[in-house]
Amino acid sequence: SRKTTRRPPGPAGIPLLGNILDIRGAELHHALANLARQHGPIMSLKLGTSNAIVVSSAASANDALHRYDHILVGRAINDAGRVLGNDELSMLWLPSTSPLFKRLRAVCNNHLFSARGLGATRPLREGKIREMVDCFRTRFAGQAVDVGSVVLSGLLNMMSNVLFSEDVTDLGVDQAQELQMMINDTINEITKPNVSDLFPVLAPLDLQGRRRNNEVYLKKIYDYMDRVISRRQSAGGEKKADFLDVLLQLHAEEQFSFESINAFLMDLFVAGTATTAITVQWTLAELLRHPEIMSKVRAELQEVLGEKEHPDESDVDKLPYLRTVAMEIMRLHPPSPLMMPHVAMAEGAEVGGYPVPKGTKVIINVWAVMRDPASWEKPDEFVPERFQGKGLDFRGGDTVFLPFGAGRRLCPGLPMAAKSVMMILASLLHEFEWSLPDGMQPCDVDLREKFTTSINMVTPIKAVPRPICH
Numbered sequence: 001s002r003k004t005t006r007r008p009p010g011p012a013g014i015p016l017l018g019n020i021l022d023i024r025g026a027e028l029h030h031a032l033a034n035l036a037r038q039h040g041p042i043m044s045l046k047l048g049t050s051n052a053i054v055v056s057s058a059a060s061a062n063d064a065l066h067r068y069d070h071i072l073v074g075r076a077i078n079d080a081g082r083v084l085g086n087d088e089l090s091m092l093w094l095p096s097t098s099p100l101f102k103r104l105r106a107v108c109n110n111h112l113f114s115a116r117g118l119g120a121t122r123p124l125r126e127g128k129i130r131e132m133v134d135c136f137r138t139r140f141a142g143q144a145v146d147v148g149s150v151v152l153s154g155l156l157n158m159m160s161n162v163l164f165s166e167d168v169t170d171l172g173v174d175q176a177q178e179l180q181m182m183i184n185d186t187i188n189e190i191t192k193p194n195v196s197d198l199f200p201v202l203a204p205l206d207l208q209g210r211r212r213n214n215e216v217y218l219k220k221i222y223d224y225m226d227r228v229i230s231r232r233q234s235a236g237g238e239k240k241a242d243f244l245d246v247l248l249q250l251h252a253e254e255q256f257s258f259e260s261i262n263a264f265l266m267d268l269f270v271a272g273t274a275t276t277a278i279t280v281q282w283t284l285a286e287l288l289r290h291p292e293i294m295s296k297v298r299a300e301l302q303e304v305l306g307e308k309e310h311p312d313e314s315d316v317d318k319l320p321y322l323r324t325v326a327m328e329i330m331r332l333h334p335p336s337p338l339m340m341p342h343v344a345m346a347e348g349a350e351v352g353g354y355p356v357p358k359g360t361k362v363i364i365n366v367w368a369v370m371r372d373p374a375s376w377e378k379p380d381e382f383v384p385e386r387f388q389g390k391g392l393d394f395r396g397g398d399t400v401f402l403p404f405g406a407g408r409r410l411c412p413g414l415p416m417a418a419k420s421v422m423m424i425l426a427s428l429l430h431e432f433e434w435s436l437p438d439g440m441q442p443c444d445v446d447l448r449e450k451f452t453t454s455i456n457m458v459t460p461i462k463a464v465p466r467p468i469c470h
């Protein structure tokens with residue numbers, strides 16, 4: 001067919017810069033969705049010297065993430081992402097064909113996110129969520145609080161305790177703390193536009209200093225993780241039965257270097273904390289904007305939990321309405337709206353009938369797919385009921401709904417993330433009555449989005465928790 005020899009349609013672009021100017025001005029996922037409305041769900045873009053296609057429909061996402069998943073499995077590595085050899089160590093950057101990637105993924109699947117692994121950490125994770133909830137009760141009852149920031153601190157401690165049995169943050173301190181700031185610094189540096197990525201020939205000059213800066217930030221995180229490992233080693237071989245013990249055992253068997261342990265721990269913090277906190281934050285915002293849906297959630301919690309003071313993980317499977325709320329939040333506000341772009345590792349892939357040459361970047365606009373009017377009625381409205389009886393789940397088997405991606409690079413943390421989101425929401429909504437700060441009406445909740453690697457709120461939601469005695 002003619003399609004197999006053509007490039008997908010796309011904006012014309014200008015010499016040298018290509019389409020860079022076409023994607024300026026709006027949040028990136030919005031800008032790409034606007035262009036796709038004009039050029040179609042499979043669209044070519046030229047970003048400096050590199051070729052990309054942008055996928056914005058469920059059918060084309062299915063080609064990219066299921067049919068040609070074995071080819072479109074590389075990553076477009078940013079120049080700043082290469083520092084300290086991080087691209088050769090980190091699960092986020094390695095192609096999924098690499099032996100190290102497969103080992104890292106297997107360790108995740110076997111030890112952290114398997115039913116057995118999650119069962120082993122359940123009391124710890126429930127305990128850390130309880131501490132976070134208690135913090136709302138003891139520190140912020142009756143006050144307007146930035147919900148996302150407290151939840152993020154709680155999640156950092158939950159993750160650090162699952163990984164290496166230490167707290168990394170003080171709950172209730174209303175500002176980012178050491179590890180969180182280091183993580184923010186590296187994410188910001190890697191996601192800022194960089195001429196070295198548009199014109200790799202200029203990369204050695206590092207004109208904007210992104211590589212130099214990120215080297216400083218990454219080094220700080222590696223030093224932090226080194227100190228965690230040293231503390232464990234100087235504890236004279238004392239075992240904590242946590243993930244770090246597993247990693248140190250694998251190190252002793254020469255499967256992982258200390259550098260790859262550092263990178264692994266860092267990846268789990270980078271990918272697994274803010275994403276979950278943002279989901280909780282958007283949920284509170286949408287529920288406060290939609291009091292009738294908040295009431296339905298509260299009624300379900302009351303019916304299922306009754307006088308029980310704190311929900312536990314076994315309760316969350318009995319909350320189907322809350323689950324549809326979480327799904328609808330991730331449809332409307334996917335924490336990772338463009339995922340991390342994939343790259344064609346070989347020839348032979350086709351998306352929507354168009355060939356995807358080796359080396360092409362494949363940007364999947366998950367946000368646009370999940371607001372596509374061809375798949376979703378009134379796609380911009382918050383209607384949790386739309387998921388009832390649909391048979392959709394979080395795994396992206398049906399690519400109309402894919403907040404965690406799909407296929408070989410499906411988010412490995414999904415089982416833990418889904419449990420955490422549900423547990424935190426069930427606890428916050430069962431144990432508190434939430435209201436907007438004085439003078440604010442539901443329609444005043446600001447739902448504007450700001451894109452970095454995640455969709456953040458331009459105005460982080462502040463809400464007032466009032467403890468309920470059950």
Ligand code: HEM
Pocket residue numbers: 091092093096267268271272273275276279334335336339340341403404405406408409410411412413414416417421
């Ligand atoms: C609501 C929470 C979360 C969402 C929506 C989410 C979503 C995603 C998405 C869309 C991807 C990219 C998939 C791709 O590029 O094809 C991803 C990758 C990843 N996620 Fe998650 N994630 C969440 C929580 C977590 C948690 C809790 C962890 C770990 C504890 C985690 C670890 C990872 C890792 C390591 C990757 C990289 C996998 C790869 O490159 O192959 N995520 N996640």
